[in-house]
Amino acid sequence: MIEKNLAPPDSAAAVANVTDIRTRRGKLVSSVITLAHGGGGKAMRDLIDDVFIDAFSNPALNTLEDQARFQLSDLAKLGDRLAMTTDSYVIDPIFFPGGDIGKLAICGTVNDLAVGGATPLYLTCAMIIEEGMQVDTLRQIVKSMADTAREAGVTIVTGDTKVVGRGSCDKIFINTAGIGVIHQDYKLGAHQAQAGDHILVNGFLGDHGAAILNARGDMHLTSPIESDCAPLHDLIQTLLKAAPHTRFIRDATRGGIASVLNEIADASKCAIEIHETKTPLRQEVKGFCEILGLDPLYLANEGKLVAVVPAEETDAALTAMRGHALGKDAADIGTVLHDGRPGRVHMQTLFGGKRIVDMLVGEQLPRIC
Amino acid sequence: MIEKNLAPPDSAAAVANVTDIRTRRGKLVSSVITLAHGGGGKAMRDLIDDVFIDAFSNPALNTLEDQARFQLSDLAKLGDRLAMTTDSYVIDPIFFPGGDIGKLAICGTVNDLAVGGATPLYLTCAMIIEEGMQVDTLRQIVKSMADTAREAGVTIVTGDTKVVGRGSCDKIFINTAGIGVIHQDYKLGAHQAQAGDHILVNGFLGDHGAAILNARGDMHLTSPIESDCAPLHDLIQTLLKAAPHTRFIRDATRGGIASVLNEIADASKCAIEIHETKTPLRQEVKGFCEILGLDPLYLANEGKLVAVVPAEETDAALTAMRGHALGKDAADIGTVLHDGRPGRVHMQTLFGGKRIVDMLVGEQLPRIC
Numbered sequence: 095m096i097e098k099n100l101a102p103p104d105s106a107a108a109v110a111n112v113t114d115i116r117t118r119r120g121k122l123v124s125s126v127i128t129l130a131h132g133g134g135g136k137a138m139r140d141l142i143d144d145v146f147i148d149a150f151s152n153p154a155l156n157t158l159e160d161q162a163r164f165q166l167s168d169l170a171k172l173g174d175r176l177a178m179t180t181d182s183y184v185i186d187p188i189f190f191p192g193g194d195i196g197k198l199a200i201c202g203t204v205n206d207l208a209v210g211g212a213t214p215l216y217l218t219c220a221m222i223i224e225e226g227m228q229v230d231t232l233r234q235i236v237k238s239m240a241d242t243a244r245e246a247g248v249t250i251v252t253g254d255t256k257v258v259g260r261g262s263c264d265k266i267f268i269n270t271a272g273i274g275v276i277h278q279d280y281k282l283g284a285h286q287a288q289a290g291d292h293i294l295v296n297g298f299l300g301d302h303g304a305a306i307l308n309a310r311g312d313m314h315l316t317s318p319i320e321s322d323c324a325p326l327h328d329l330i331q332t333l334l335k336a337a338p339h340t341r342f343i344r345d346a347t348r349g350g351i352a353s354v355l356n357e358i359a360d361a362s363k364c365a366i367e368i369h370e371t372k373t374p375l376r377q378e379v380k381g382f383c384e385i386l387g388l389d390p391l392y393l394a395n396e397g398k399l400v401a402v403v404p405a406e407e408t409d410a411a412l413t414a415m416r417g418h419a420l421g422k423d424a425a426d427i428g429t430v431l432h433d434g435r436p437g438r439v440h441m442q443t444l445f446g447g448k449r450i451v452d453m454l455v456g457e458q459l460p461r462i463c
Numbered sequence: 464m465i466e467k468n469l470a471p472p473d474s475a476a477a478v479a480n481v482t483d484i485r486t487r488r489g490k491l492v493s494s495v496i497t498l499a500h501g502g503g504g505k506a507m508r509d510l511i512d513d514v515f516i517d518a519f520s521n522p523a524l525n526t527l528e529d530q531a532r533f534q535l536s537d538l539a540k541l542g543d544r545l546a547m548t549t550d551s552y553v554i555d556p557i558f559f560p561g562g563d564i565g566k567l568a569i570c571g572t573v574n575d576l577a578v579g580g581a582t583p584l585y586l587t588c589a590m591i592i593e594e595g596m597q598v599d600t601l602r603q604i605v606k607s608m609a610d611t612a613r614e615a616g617v618t619i620v621t622g623d624t625k626v627v628g629r630g631s632c633d634k635i636f637i638n639t640a641g642i643g644v645i646h647q648d649y650k651l652g653a654h655q656a657q658a659g660d661h662i663l664v665n666g667f668l669g670d671h672g673a674a675i676l677n678a679r680g681d682m683h684l685t686s687p688i689e690s691d692c693a694p695l696h697d698l699i700q701t702l703l704k705a706a707p708h709t710r711f712i713r714d715a716t717r718g719g720i721a722s723v724l725n726e727i728a729d730a731s732k733c734a735i736e737i738h739e740t741k742t743p744l745r746q747e748v749k750g751f752c753e754i755l756g757l758d759p760l761y762l763a764n765e766g767k768l769v770a771v772v773p774a775e776e777t778d779a780a781l782t783a784m785r786g787h788a789l790g791k792d793a794a795d796i797g798t799v800l801h802d803g804r805p806g807r808v809h810m811q812t813l814f815g816g817k818r819i820v821d822m823l824v825g826e827q828l829p830r831i832c
Contacts, residue, residue: 129829133717133823133827134716134717134718134823135722135761136824139822159653160578161546161548161575161576161578161581162546163547164545165544166538166542166545166644167539170535174535175533175535176532176534176535176545176642177532178530178533178587178620178642179529180587180589180638181529181589182590182591182636182638184627184632186631206529207530210530210532216547218547220550220551222591251547254550254551258633258830259830262555262633263631264627267551267591267636269549269638271547271549271589271638273547347503348501348502348504353503353504392504453504454502454503455504455505456499456504456506458504460502460627461625461628
């Protein structure tokens with residue numbers, strides 16, 4: 095329904111300058127990040143030219159000025175509302191099975207836009223780098239960002255580079271802010287969940303949280319769990335076409351699906367019931383959680399969404415998601431109840447019991463994203 | 464010329480939820496930031512409710528969802544182009560004479576939008592906080608952000624909170640990304656500088672850099688230098704009304720005016736000459752630089768701009784700026800030359816000599832913004 099037909103942003107001058115800078119200046123000499131790379135002078139310019147411009151190269155990347163510009167009339171072709179979001183990524187370790195901080199920084203922000211029904215378009219990229227980082231490590235992260243941005247159909251249009259002394263940050267923190275445009279047909283909101291609606295997820299839960307925890311620890315599982323980190327914009331567009339009356343979509347990141355379900359119950363003043371037997375969990379993740387005493391409902395995901403869909407569109411939604419690479423294990427895990435205490439989420443357990451699924455209290459896992 | 468007449472953003476649902484959350488949840492219990500405050504669960508929600516919502520309270524702040532939304536038709540009333548920018552702030556110390564990291568995080572991003580001719584509108588706020596920070600310190604920073612945002616006429620519409628362990632970041636890093644709308648009459652660009660244009664600044668240079676360096680060191684000047692940190696949007700609108708053919712405006716932050724002048728010379732393929740005797744420097748800053756062997760042309764500013772204005776509008780521009788609180792010491796410091804080596808900047812010194820003003824090489828002062 096939505097076609098991307100934006101003209102290149104309004105920065106012809108900047109484009110010309112990219113080339114000038116690239117031909118005029120040499121390759122970066124240092125193999126290690128120094129404080130000078132964040133100083134606003136020649137070293138920073140060289141770093142940007144050599145590491146960022148090469149990877150992010152696109153007509154929108156305005157290297158000379160601190161702002162990117164877009165014609166509002168082009169944006170209006172895609173919908174009626176602009177969506178804006180931001181996230182900082184501080185994940186530890188910065189490379190993990192299934193991804194790295196760069197991929198995560200693109201997927202997370204793309205997903206935050208997409209779950210609102212927006213077509214993600216333009217991202218900013220602001221890095222805080224610890225002095226002493228290898229330039230090649232940074233290059234690898236930036237390449238991962240560029241590859242993921244290409245996959246997600248978004249453009250990195252402006253950025254910022256800060257370098258702090260050794261010990262003043264842990265390797266690298268990345269902020270991406272993003273804008274997208276929401277088509278006039280989509281009006282999603284957690285408060286719209288209604289009794290009878292179904293709760294869908296697009297696949298196995300908790301992979302990201304388990305992967306990170308495993309990558310940090312000493313368990314060395316024989317079949318290591320991979321993060322599910324992925325851009326969900328295309329799956330979401332597929333879902334919305336199949337189930338145009340979808341009430342709400344949310345990616346289940348920090349706090350897991352438990353937190354998303356609680357927010358939906360809270361906003362809609364409804365009760366929600368999910369079923370343990372219908373909730374897709376990989377055997378490895380289940381085992382991992384049992385050993386460590388973790389509840390997979392609270393584990394972070396970076397490629398999983400929760401959708402609230404009216405009963406009559408549930409089958410179509412499931413079929414559509416299962417036909418997409420990122421939704422082939424999609425499941426209908428529960429419903430919004432006609433009765434029950436407003437704001438309450440509970441789970442029917444495997445053994446026929448019922449347990450309350452509350453919001454996460456305390457901290458399950460720091461620096462998960 | 465530009466009137467702010469935006470309707471409140473499209474988040475009626477979110478507004479309702481702000482109130483619900485505030486009345487339903489209590490005040491924050493902890494006086495110190497813990498990892499749980501970044502965990503995505505109850506503690507984070509309480510921190511956001513208690514510290515951020517109270518301070519940033521506005522109908523646009525969408526607490527339940529990770530994105531803010533705006534009607535494109537409202538944006539289009541202000542101009543034809545959307546501008547987007549981002550900056551991370553890692554300044555050390557976080558409180559300094561004339562401001563703090565919160566004020567800086569608003570001014571910096573407002574200024575990055577405003578120098579392109581945009582009316583700054585909406586900002587995101589993403590914080591990375593070190594475990595162990597006093598909640599009252601955070602509250603003070605957030606209050607400063609809220610006060611400065613109000614002064615600058617911008618709204619903080621969405622955010623992100625991460626907490627990292629002790630020693631994994633230095634106190635607090637803040638990212639703000641911002642959007643604004645550029646009126647159709649304004650077409651600013653560094654490449655447009657032409658021979659004969661004048662180079663204007665809005666007052667004393669280097670205050671911010673000197674203030675930070677002084678705040679860190681042991682010099683304890685009897686008359687401490689204050690940072691010039693200020694939102695320049697209103698001054699810029701005043702300048703553009705008086706000198707509508709202004710070619711280019713840029714805030715002279717990291718790298719000082721030397722870097723801005725070099726970028727203008729580079730982009731326009733012109734030579735630029737400035738005059739030492741016309742360049743406004745406070746006696747304290749001059750003395751400070753002499754003692755430490757620093758060049759004030761490279762010192763960071765956070766409330767100073769460089770404007771390239773055609774000769775015939777220079778008087779009007781200066782008069783307009785001098786009539787504004789943030790431009791009363793505005794000065795005409797030089798010109799774009801008819802001859803000279805393209806891309807070269809030089810200064811006529813006090814003693815009649817001529818010295819090249821190159822881009823900053825290396826690092827003058829880390830963590831200045």
